[in-house]
Amino acid sequence: AASSMWGGRFAGGPAAIMQRINASIDFDKRLYAQDIRGSKAHCRMLVKQGILTQADGDAILAGLDTVLAEIEAGSFPFSMALEDIHMNVESRLAELIGEAAGRLHTARSRNDQVATDFRLWVRDALDGMEKALQGLQAALIARAGEHAGTVMPGFTHLQAAQPVTMGHHLMAYVEMIGRDRGRLTDARARLNESPLGSAALAGTSFPIDRHFTAEQLGFDRPMNNSLDGVSDRDFALEFMAAAAICAVHLSRLAEELVIWTSAQFRFVKLSDAFTTGSSIMPQKRNPDAAELIRAKTGRVIGDLNALLIVMKGLPLAYSKDMQDDKEPVFEVADTMELAIAAMTGMIADMTVNTEVLAAAAGAGFTTATDIADWCVRELKMPFRRAHHVAGSLVKLAEDKGCDLQDLSLAEMQGIEAGITEQARAVLAVDSSVASRTSFGGTAPANVRAQVAAAKSRWL
Numbered sequence: 001a002a003s004s005m006w007g008g009r010f011a012g013g014p015a016a017i018m019q020r021i022n023a024s025i026d027f028d029k030r031l032y033a034q035d036i037r038g039s040k041a042h043c044r045m046l047v048k049q050g051i052l053t054q055a056d057g058d059a060i061l062a063g064l065d066t067v068l069a070e071i072e073a074g075s076f077p078f079s080m081a082l083e084d085i086h087m088n089v090e091s092r093l094a095e096l097i098g099e100a101a102g103r104l105h106t107a108r109s110r111n112d113q114v115a116t117d118f119r120l121w122v123r124d125a126l127d128g129m130e131k132a133l134q135g136l137q138a139a140l141i142a143r144a145g146e147h148a149g150t151v152m153p154g155f156t157h158l159q160a161a162q163p164v165t166m167g168h169h170l171m172a173y174v175e176m177i178g179r180d181r182g183r184l185t186d187a188r189a190r191l192n193e194s195p196l197g198s199a200a201l202a203g204t205s206f207p208i209d210r211h212f213t214a215e216q217l218g219f220d221r222p223m224n225n226s227l228d229g230v231s232d233r234d235f236a237l238e239f240m241a242a243a244a245i246c247a248v249h250l251s252r253l254a255e256e257l258v259i260w261t262s263a264q265f266r267f268v269k270l271s272d273a274f275t276t277g278s279s280i281m282p283q284k285r286n287p288d289a290a291e292l293i294r295a296k297t298g299r300v301i302g303d304l305n306a307l308l309i310v311m312k313g314l315p316l317a318y319s320k321d322m323q324d325d326k327e328p329v330f331e332v333a334d335t336m337e338l339a340i341a342a343m344t345g346m347i348a349d350m351t352v353n354t355e356v357l358a359a360a361a362g363a364g365f366t367t368a369t370d371i372a373d374w375c376v377r378e379l380k381m382p383f384r385r386a387h388h389v390a391g392s393l394v395k396l397a398e399d400k401g402c403d404l405q406d407l408s409l410a411e412m413q414g415i416e417a418g419i420t421e422q423a424r425a426v427l428a429v430d431s432s433v434a435s436r437t438s439f440g441g442t443a444p445a446n447v448r449a450q451v452a453a454a455k456s457r458w459l
């Protein structure tokens with residue numbers, strides 16, 4: 001049989017395969033709360049404007065509450081024949097309250113309805129993700145405070161470069177996550193306009209009040225253009241773009257955890273709660289959660305791409321292609337929720353091997369820059385020449401198979417006569433990090449100040 005919702009001009013019903021390709025109820029049922037909230041705002045507006053009678057309006061509002069309760073209780077009979085969440089809700093409303101239900105869709109289309117529902121859903125997802133990221137920052141900041149003075153090697157090209165502190169390294173991620181939160185907040189401000197009342201695409205001849213429905217739904221204002229209202233999904237793209245960038249940050253941290261927990265590094269140890277064993281190799285403690293965060297970042301990037309590609313060829317206004325906007329967004333929201341929570345747990349629980357880190361911090365001549373800097377400061381040497389002196393010291397140590405600190409004063413003076421005992425002191429990793437007091441530098445005092453500032457800025 002033809003659909004009771006739009007079947008007026010249809011004699012027959014859809015083919016089974018048509019129903020399957022067309023139906024979105026399996027996934028868009030997740031919009032039920034937003035759909036009912038939007039319908040209630042629309043209904044109140046219709047009553048206020050005298051488009052619906054108070055009695056019909058009251059019946060609709062009460063009926064929608066019943067539908068909501070049924071869905072939440074798990075007793076709602078979802079039907080694929082009714083395509084999507086909007087028609088499932090409306091059809092059940094008709095069963096519950098009769099003819100008045102058919103008046104709810106006055107001055108509205110599923111096109112502005114779905115755009116409204118989806119904006120409300122994405123807004124909640126943005127808020128949830130931002131809150132979760134705050135929790136991750138809290139974990140990172142707490143660990144950074146504990147390890148403000150813990151030296152470790154800093155890397156470029158994954159080659160030992162200069163000593164830094166673990167606190168400084170973790171605070172770098174606090175900054176990245178802070179920008180991720182900023183992108184979500186920015187996206188939220190642009191998202192927060194109401195498409196409701198755009199109707200199918202052209203607006204409506206009924207005397208609706210779009211400012212009223214916008215306010216009822218917590219939007220800042222109605223969208224200016226009804227064609228735009230029903231046909232753009234940039235709010236969903238922005239959410240996924242912000243999520244994809246954030247996922248890349250999480251993936252880099254995850255990659256570092258994978259490296260740091262290896263037997264070759266042993267910088268940190270993850271807790272039992274966030275690792276798995278091997279069924280054959282008893283010594284294994286695998287960083288699965290970190291690996292999966294790294295992997296799932298691919299999905300998030302893929303989902304962003306999927307919707308960009310769906311949208312790029314669509315003429316205005318609504319096309320059914322846009323029904324395919326939801327699954328990528330749901331997957332991104334679910335994936336990010338999991339990834340952020342797992343990362344927060346790993347960071348909060350990890351053990352930092354301070355002794356291993358201290359030994360590694362000095363390995364690979366990481367304080368060679370410090371002796372060059374000393375030559376510049378104390379001997380007034382041009383940096384390029386000082387670099388050469390330090391390079392010669394490294395070569396000598398390398399040839400002898402020792403560290404820079406193990407060279408004797410006489411050996412060092414053989415390369416540069418001006419070198420004194422005081423110069424040898426700058427080769428210690430602790431003095432190296434303590435000296436890097438420039439703004440944003442790794443000195444423990446800086447890191448402690450950053451931790452305090454980040455607490456008041458972000459937590």
Ligand code: ARG
Nearest residue numbers: 024084110111114318322323
């Ligand atoms: N299920 C549809 C979607 O998610 C709702 C809008 C349908 N509109 C239409 N004109 N067929 O996009």
